[in-house]
Amino acid sequence: MLSGIHKPLSHGTRSNRRNCTQIGAKLYYDNQTGDVIVMIGQRSGSVVPTTWDQDFEDYGVLAERAPGTIGILQLDYGDYEQDFADSIGYRVDPDTQQIIFLYPNKDEDGIGS
Numbered sequence: 001m002l003s004g005i006h007k008p009l010s011h012g013t014r015s016n017r018r019n020c021t022q023i024g025a026k027l028y029y030d031n032q033t034g035d036v037i038v039m040i041g042q043r044s045g046s047v048v049p050t051t052w053d054q055d056f057e058d059y060g061v062l063a064e065r066a067p068g069t070i071g072i073l074q075l076d077y078g079d080y081e082q083d084f085a086d087s088i089g090y091r092v093d094p095d096t097q098q099i100i101f102l103y104p105n106k107d108e109d110g111i112g113s
Contacts, residue, residue: 020044020045021044021045021046021047021048022042022043022044022077022078023042023043023044023047023049023077024042024074024075024076024077024078024079025039025040025041025042025075025079025080025084026039026040026050026055026072026073026074026075027039027040027072027073027075027092027099028040028055028059028062028070028071028072029070029071029072029073029091029092029094030069030070030071030094031069031070031071031094032069032094033091033094034091034092034093034094034100035091036090036091036092037061037062037065037070038055038059038061038062040055042075042077042078042081044077052067052072071092071094071097073092073097073099080099080101083099083101084101086101086103087101087102087103088102088103088104089101089102090102
């Protein structure tokens with residue numbers, strides 16, 4: 001059995017003290033079902049944010065879809081890093097634009113069932 005936890009959204013790209021650009025993960029999702037179509041992981045270093053049009057050119061799975069059927073979430077660098085590592089899946093609630101993480105249920109000893 002799976003449990004879902006809703007996580008709120010934040011936005012942005014930032015630079016740290018060393019002038020290293022940090023770009024958060026970007027999730028493209030089906031705006032009817034919330035299923036994630038493409039997740040572009042967070043990046044840091046000498047990186048430049050990409051636009052919607054650039055992502056549609058670079059990811060064929062996006063180009064195959066009508067743009068009006070896709071939603072996008074841009075996260076801040078480091079947002080939900082542990083949730084992505086610990087979860088067994090995730091989707092987006094299309095109504096609230098919050099990420100729903102799925103975790104394996106754990107018994108009293110903290111061991112997944």
